[in-house]
Amino acid sequence: MPAATRPNLPPRQLSTTSGDYCSSNTPEIRKYLGTYGLTPPAVESFEVQSQRCLRLLAMKTTPIEKFQYLVHLKATNVHLFYRVLGENIKELTPLIYTPTVGEACVRWHEIWTQPEGMYLSWSDRGHLRQILDNWPHDVDITVLTDGSRILGLGDLGVNGMGIPVGKLALYTACAGIRPDGTLPLCLDLGTSNKALREDPLYMGSRTPKVTAEQEKEFLDELMAALTDKWPSIVIQFEDFKNPFPAIERYQNNYTMFNDDVQGTGAVIVGGFINAIKASGVPVKDHKAIFLGAGSAGVGVAKQIVEFFKKEGLTEEEARRKFWFVDSNGLVTQDRGDKLAEHKVYFARDDNNGRQYQSLGRLIDYVQPTILMGLSTIGGAFTKDILQKMAKLNDRPIVFPLSNPSSKSECTFEEAVINTEGRCLFASGSPFPAMEWDGKLLTPGQGNNMYVFPGIGLGAIISKAVSVTQDMIYASAESLSTSLNKQEVADGWLYPDIRRIREVSVVVTRGVIRAAQKNGVDRAIELRELSDAQLDSYIKERMYDPYNERENIGDEVNQLIATASGMNGHANGVNGISAGVAHL
Numbered sequence: 001m002p003a004a005t006r007p008n009l010p011p012r013q014l015s016t017t018s019g020d021y022c023s024s025n026t027p028e029i030r031k032y033l034g035t036y037g038l039t040p041p042a043v044e045s046f047e048v049q050s051q052r053c054l055r056l057l058a059m060k061t062t063p064i065e066k067f068q069y070l071v072h073l074k075a076t077n078v079h080l081f082y083r084v085l086g087e088n089i090k091e092l093t094p095l096i097y098t099p100t101v102g103e104a105c106v107r108w109h110e111i112w113t114q115p116e117g118m119y120l121s122w123s124d125r126g127h128l129r130q131i132l133d134n135w136p137h138d139v140d141i142t143v144l145t146d147g148s149r150i151l152g153l154g155d156l157g158v159n160g161m162g163i164p165v166g167k168l169a170l171y172t173a174c175a176g177i178r179p180d181g182t183l184p185l186c187l188d189l190g191t192s193n194k195a196l197r198e199d200p201l202y203m204g205s206r207t208p209k210v211t212a213e214q215e216k217e218f219l220d221e222l223m224a225a226l227t228d229k230w231p232s233i234v235i236q237f238e239d240f241k242n243p244f245p246a247i248e249r250y251q252n253n254y255t256m257f258n259d260d261v262q263g264t265g266a267v268i269v270g271g272f273i274n275a276i277k278a279s280g281v282p283v284k285d286h287k288a289i290f291l292g293a294g295s296a297g298v299g300v301a302k303q304i305v306e307f308f309k310k311e312g313l314t315e316e317e318a319r320r321k322f323w324f325v326d327s328n329g330l331v332t333q334d335r336g337d338k339l340a341e342h343k344v345y346f347a348r349d350d351n352n353g354r355q356y357q358s359l360g361r362l363i364d365y366v367q368p369t370i371l372m373g374l375s376t377i378g379g380a381f382t383k384d385i386l387q388k389m390a391k392l393n394d395r396p397i398v399f400p401l402s403n404p405s406s407k408s409e410c411t412f413e414e415a416v417i418n419t420e421g422r423c424l425f426a427s428g429s430p431f432p433a434m435e436w437d438g439k440l441l442t443p444g445q446g447n448n449m450y451v452f453p454g455i456g457l458g459a460i461i462s463k464a465v466s467v468t469q470d471m472i473y474a475s476a477e478s479l480s481t482s483l484n485k486q487e488v489a490d491g492w493l494y495p496d497i498r499r500i501r502e503v504s505v506v507v508t509r510g511v512i513r514a515a516q517k518n519g520v521d522r523a524i525e526l527r528e529l530s531d532a533q534l535d536s537y538i539k540e541r542m543y544d545p546y547n548e549r550e551n552i553g554d555e556v557n558q559l560i561a562t563a564s565g566m567n568g569h570a571n572g573v574n575g576i577s578a579g580v581a582h583l
């Protein structure tokens, strides 16, 4: 076949990142692009490409090398990346997200190779709206961090960019938000991490973190700029050290939510509802100890209060079911230190002057049915602690939720062994299944990845003006109903992550219905749809990498179609795309 020139086509800059050299491009596409002869001759199917990706991945020996390969794949062939991810979601999520993303953030300044997302610095204030014009796409959703509390790893400054990037990849993989509708955003407001500031490879401002007041001023400008540029944008706050003022400050005026407080609260309630059922203990008899009284711990407890209220408890009865422990011991009203505002609601006043410093002693005193960990203290649920829980309860509820794995309060194996296989378990980071007493036990993963994609998609599709408490709670309830018969029969607390796209549809529907109930939806035509119709509507709007051409881009399709005397897309042109969508 003669190598073709590019008849009737304007000059085009070829690019390695837009699929111009993709091995699935047919000879016709290669000719039109002028890449004929510049790639190996085979025209490859997705299966073959995928096989190569998985082999390449298997050749990488460390999680961080695998992470880097996947970053490269996303940058060079985005649809292939999402196909491979979608088909191997259980295996690959721990590589692009928690726990590997934790190590990637710690080493971001060493492993960075290519730009992803946007960085906005303190010195940019006054110009944020202008800078947003540099972003080349229309944005549906952004994940925003200042890097100040990355997982349980502390302040990592602009190294925290890995988190918005990872979360948004899950928005696409789990809820089908178009990749080019996502904006990872990292604020460069200085960092309290002295070692990073002094590291020659660090890529952020080498100044201490700005004050809380200055950060508010910056965020006020940013929220206005984002919404001016993209009026329907959904803004997710992530991994801020002190996120409490942000929710109160912005939730009524912007479509925003804080994933660590609200998303985490919802995902834990979702699994918790199932754990309570499985425990056999009536709601009124449960008592919970929380190790860690930070944004996530208090966020989770507040959502559980809502659940207890729906189950018939008064707010006062619900509130009194919690005992919080922070780095100074049991959170009480008479502890002698000034409690942070968010802890006051749960501070105990019935401790008779006793200040419990040790978790073990507190367990003896409270006799809890539930033990939650959001403390960032890896291994805090020791053998002794777990055995106490097992002695007190037939089915102790044990949720070590801190991330990444190294910060988990215990592993699944430790929990199973020390409770003789009886615990109802969910952890923030993934752990492998294990055999116990001839049975395969599978751990639940209580990670906000089960809900944030559906909260975001629900807010986008309903065009919500704000994200209400009812929308958050609806995501939890919907999640708890999304298990199939087999998962329920097997005693799982969360659905199989391999079904995450189906689960996200259920969560999205619940979120949209709650937006409608609260009257914050602007897409009011959706109110008329039945649940089945709404589900179809949601699915139709979800990005599906199998329906995308192999990265040849609309521009090239258009040119091919035009050159062939056809209108619109290249579907059917000389068989060019006949197979492309399903190669």
Ligand SMILES: NC(=O)c1ccc[n+]([C@@H]2O[C@H](COP(=O)([O-])OP(=O)(O)OC[C@H]3O[C@@H](n4cnc5c(N)ncnc54)[C@H](O)[C@@H]3O)[C@@H](O)[C@H]2O)c1
Pocket (backbone or CB within 6 Å): 149, 150, 151, 152, 153, 241, 259, 260, 261, 264, 267, 291, 292, 293, 294, 295, 296, 297, 325, 326, 327, 328, 373, 374, 375, 376, 377, 401, 402, 403, 404, 407, 427, 428, 429, 446, 447, 448, 449
């Ligand atoms: N599973 C999930 O989906 C999920 C979601 C959000 C956060 N998290 C994890 O939860 C953890 C906490 O996040 P956060 O935003 O609340 O952080 P935070 O910094 O606001 O809170 C940490 C809390 O732990 C307490 N703490 C620290 N050392 C302690 C000790 N030795 N004993 C008892 N308490 C101690 C602190 O006093 C504070 O109350 C992180 O590891 C994060 O990765 C998990």
Ligand SMILES: O=C(O)C[C@H](O)C(=O)O
Pocket (backbone or CB within 6 Å): 098, 150, 151, 152, 239, 259, 260, 402, 403, 428, 447, 448
């Ligand atoms: O990022 C995660 O895996 C969950 C959560 O948002 C966290 O901060 O730990």
Ligand SMILES: [Mg+2]
Pocket (backbone or CB within 6 Å): 151, 238, 239, 259, 260
């Ligand atoms: Mg987080």
